[in-house]
Amino acid sequence: MNDGHDYLLHFVQKVRLFAGLPEAAQHRVAFAAVTCQYRHDERIYGPGDRTGLFIVHRGLVKVYRLTESGNEQLIRLMSPGDFLGETALLADTTTDHFAVALQPSELCVIDRARFTGLLGQHPSVAVQMLQTVSGRLGTAEEMVSALSGKPVGQRLAQQLLLLADEAGGGVFWLPTTKKELASYLGTTAETLSRRLGALQKAGVIRLGPRRQVEILDPEALGRVASA
Amino acid sequence: MNDGHDYLLHFVQKVRLFAGLPEAAQHRVAFAAVTCQYRHDERIYGPGDRTGLFIVHRGLVKVYRLTESGNEQLIRLMSPGDFLGETALLADTTTDHFAVALQPSELCVIDRARFTGLLGQHPSVAVQMLQTVSGRLGTAEEMVSALSGKPVGQRLAQQLLLLADEAGGGVFWLPTTKKELASYLGTTAETLSRRLGALQKAGVIRLGPRRQVEILDPEALGRVASA
DNA sequence: CGCAATTTTGATGCTGTTCAAACCAGGTGG
DNA sequence: CCACCTGGTTTGAACAGCATCAAAATTGCG
Numbered sequence: 093m094n095d096g097h098d099y100l101l102h103f104v105q106k107v108r109l110f111a112g113l114p115e116a117a118q119h120r121v122a123f124a125a126v127t128c129q130y131r132h133d134e135r136i137y138g139p140g141d142r143t144g145l146f147i148v149h150r151g152l153v154k155v156y157r158l159t160e161s162g163n164e165q166l167i168r169l170m171s172p173g174d175f176l177g178e179t180a181l182l183a184d185t186t187t188d189h190f191a192v193a194l195q196p197s198e199l200c201v202i203d204r205a206r207f208t209g210l211l212g213q214h215p216s217v218a219v220q221m222l223q224t225v226s227g228r229l230g231t232a233e234e235m236v237s238a239l240s241g242k243p244v245g246q247r248l249a250q251q252l253l254l255l256a257d258e259a260g261g262g263v264f265w266l267p268t269t270k271k272e273l274a275s276y277l278g279t280t281a282e283t284l285s286r287r288l289g290a291l292q293k294a295g296v297i298r299l300g301p302r303r304q305v306e307i308l309d310p311e312a313l314g315r316v317a318s319a
Numbered sequence: 320m321n322d323g324h325d326y327l328l329h330f331v332q333k334v335r336l337f338a339g340l341p342e343a344a345q346h347r348v349a350f351a352a353v354t355c356q357y358r359h360d361e362r363i364y365g366p367g368d369r370t371g372l373f374i375v376h377r378g379l380v381k382v383y384r385l386t387e388s389g390n391e392q393l394i395r396l397m398s399p400g401d402f403l404g405e406t407a408l409l410a411d412t413t414t415d416h417f418a419v420a421l422q423p424s425e426l427c428v429i430d431r432a433r434f435t436g437l438l439g440q441h442p443s444v445a446v447q448m449l450q451t452v453s454g455r456l457g458t459a460e461e462m463v464s465a466l467s468g469k470p471v472g473q474r475l476a477q478q479l480l481l482l483a484d485e486a487g488g489g490v491f492w493l494p495t496t497k498k499e500l501a502s503y504l505g506t507t508a509e510t511l512s513r514r515l516g517a518l519q520k521a522g523v524i525r526l527g528p529r530r531q532v533e534i535l536d537p538e539a540l541g542r543v544a545s546a
Numbered sequence: 547c548g549c550a551a552t553t554t555t556g557a558t559g560c561t562g563t564t565c566a567a568a569c570c571a572g573g574t575g576g
Numbered sequence: 577c578c579a580c581c582t583g584g585t586t587t588g589a590a591c592a593g594c595a596t597c598a599a600a601a602t603t604g605c606g
């Protein structure tokens with residue numbers, strides 16, 4: 093049991109959400125948390141579930157919703173250190189989101205009641221969470237602008253630059269299938285394929301095996317992104 | 320001076336953000352706040368400004384951004400009791416939003432430093448704010464889904480139902496020009512006009528003078544909204 | 547090697563944008 | 577009270593981008 097606690101404590105300290113907490117409080121968080129393992133394609137939660145707070149420890153989780161036509165609309169990908177469940181947690185409503193592990197993943201779960209208690213006792217957690225959620229709101233609003241104004245090619249170019257930036261270089265691998273990337277960009281796999289092909293033919297990028305993308309001409313891509 | 324304070328205090332108590340605070344804290348908030356008057360079309364803040372927290376006391380404020388093509392993209396309308404400025408407030412970055420008074424308006428402004436101090440001292444404010452921002456995130460994400468999936472007609476129908484609901488009846492007035500409603504729905508004034516015309520011809524709604532809208536057949540409208 | 551999923555390619559049609567012009571409404575000043 | 581003027585709104589015609597459907601080609605994997 094102690095082993096488990098120390099393990100959790102170490103993890104809690106690495107998550108920005110709890111980094112600012114006094115150590116005693118970190119211990120309490122570690123006690124409140126439960127770790128869960130999820131295998132590939134395993135569902136973490138779905139619409140109607142009364143969720144708590146999830147924190148990704150290891151793996152990759154996709155959050156999406158279903159459109160009325162039955163298509164998946166990818167909302168975001170969560171990597172280690174990210175948290176999910178903020179909406180349902182606060183509003184006392186249930187989500188309409190699905191969360192599924194894309195890779196074997198490990199998540200911490202903190203019960204709803206315990207977490208709201210924690211929020212009340214430790215403002216820094218609430219403030220930190222507020223910052224993160226504000227950031228997400230900002231990107232969502234940007235997405236709205238992009239969807240209603242820019243053609244697909246621009247959104248794609250932006251996303252490629254962003255992915256390259258995250259990877260810290262001109263070569264990277266798409267984090268998901270192209271079909272899902274397409275849904276994230278608000279388009280279809282077919283159109284995405286055509287746009288990528290066009291970029292490659294223009295000598296701006298090179299597509300390698302296993303969803304590898306190499307950016308040959310970042311400046312040209314930048315021009316496309318903000319045309 | 321005391322008059323001013325009492326006036327502010329009364330207002331502070333009516334804003335949900337501060338409703339849960341002990342009275343002493345409410346007094347402190349009232350002291351920290353400054354009221355500002357804005358006339359029609361007056362700019363409240365713009366991109367690059369280092370804003371604080373704004374709370375709408377009276378009037379109507381539109382928040383928008385400019386797309387690269389120079390069009391306004393309406394993000395949201397703020398009515399009395401709503402607050403703005405959360406993004407810039409926390410991230411220590413500057414906004415890329417514009418805020419403009421659509422009507423003669425009165426706003427409370429709380430300085431950035433004071434507000435972050437307040438947040439640290441009173442978790443309930445942070446939690447309340449988190450709830451509101453989470454809600455906004457939810458609607459923004461819905462908007463993304465809608466934009467990338469549904470045709471304009473559906474979005475419009477949803478919005479009409481929502482406005483009718485807010486107004487508490489089948490008759491209401493559009494809160495803004497149709498041009499702005501169009502930008503909010505991610506389309507153009509022309510298309511919006513055509514859709515409204517179609518709905519009227521179908522006997523679902525009736526368009527009156529001064530942007531009045533009367534919903535004649537709510538069920539039909541509902542069917543359009545979730546086709 | 548062969549299966550199953552992903553990705554690509556092609557042809558077609560629709561939705562919505564764009565540009566242009568007419569139209570209307572409310573507000574102003576004579 | 578009316579002519580006028582300035583946004584806002586409507587209408588029309590032509591065009592562009594993207595979705596859709598169907599089918600071929602590729603990839604990854606057991």
